[in-house]
Amino acid sequence: MKDYIILDFDSTFIKIESLDELIITFIRDRDSLIKIQNLTKMGMNGEISFQKSLIERIKFLNINKNDLDIVIDVLNQNITDSFQKNKKFIQQNNEKIFIVSGGFFELIYPIVSKFGIKKKNIFANKFIYDKNDKIVGFDKNNPLSKNNGKVKIIKSLNLDGNVIVIGDGYTDYEIKKYGYANKFYLFIENIKRKKILDKGDFLLKSLDDFINNYNHE
Numbered sequence: 682m683k684d685y686i687i688l689d690f691d692s693t694f695i696k697i698e699s700l701d702e703l704i705i706t707f708i709r710d711r712d713s714l715i716k717i718q719n720l721t722k723m724g725m726n727g728e729i730s731f732q733k734s735l736i737e738r739i740k741f742l743n744i745n746k747n748d749l750d751i752v753i754d755v756l757n758q759n760i761t762d763s764f765q766k767n768k769k770f771i772q773q774n775n776e777k778i779f780i781v782s783g784g785f786f787e788l789i790y791p792i793v794s795k796f797g798i799k800k801k802n803i804f805a806n807k808f809i810y811d812k813n814d815k816i817v818g819f820d821k822n823n824p825l826s827k828n829n830g831k832v833k834i835i836k837s838l839n840l841d842g843n844v845i846v847i848g849d850g851y852t853d854y855e856i857k858k859y860g861y862a863n864k865f866y867l868f869i870e871n872i873k874r875k876k877i878l879d880k881g882d883f884l885l886k887s888l889d890d891f892i893n894n895y896n897h898e
């Protein structure tokens with residue numbers, strides 16, 4: 682049976698959260714940062730929808746497409762150690778690897794393309810620009826901008842085979858919860874979220890744990 686490996690991006694492929702990094706880079710005043718932190722929290726607690734939290738946070742950004750390069754540099758320096766180490770494995774398995782993220786394509790593609798991951802295998806949010814390339818919002822019809830987005834994406838892909846999800850968060854676990862993955866590997870190299878520790882079929886301390894297992898199956 683064919684395998685599909687679904688990888689999360691933030692705190693999995695990279696050590697940090699890309700949207701947080703984008704906001705920290707460009708928003709310097711304390712009041713705005715506190716408001717943004719609250720919006721993130723409210724989104725996570727379910728007090729407001731994920732999309733609402735995204736809309737409100739993006740409003741604070743006053744940047745152009747080119748400004749993203751600064752953040753891409755930082756993300757490049759924060760690739761998870763075991764991913765960097767196992768670049769070859771990712772390159773050799775690039776056809777079966779998908780990146781599914783609530784983050785932004787523009788920040789993800791420059792990082793993962795160096796590992797041989799193709800555009801068609803990346804599912805993420807996308808910014809909307811005005812005629813001067815200023816970021817004015819994001820595509821609100823993209824399922825990944827809404828709750829349960831990852832589940833909807835995997836469902837729509839109709840993958841015929843063994844679906845393995847690797848991620849650090851609840852939205853990654855949900856793919857398996859709703860029946861669209863055979864296995865959920867909870868990735869704890871960067872962050873260990875206590876609330877979902879019992880949700881993983883396996884705990885991965887690094888990508889090595891996965892690869893060692895995978896090669897012996």
Ligand SMILES: [Mg+2]
Binds near residue numbers: 689690691692693850
């Ligand atoms: Mg994550």
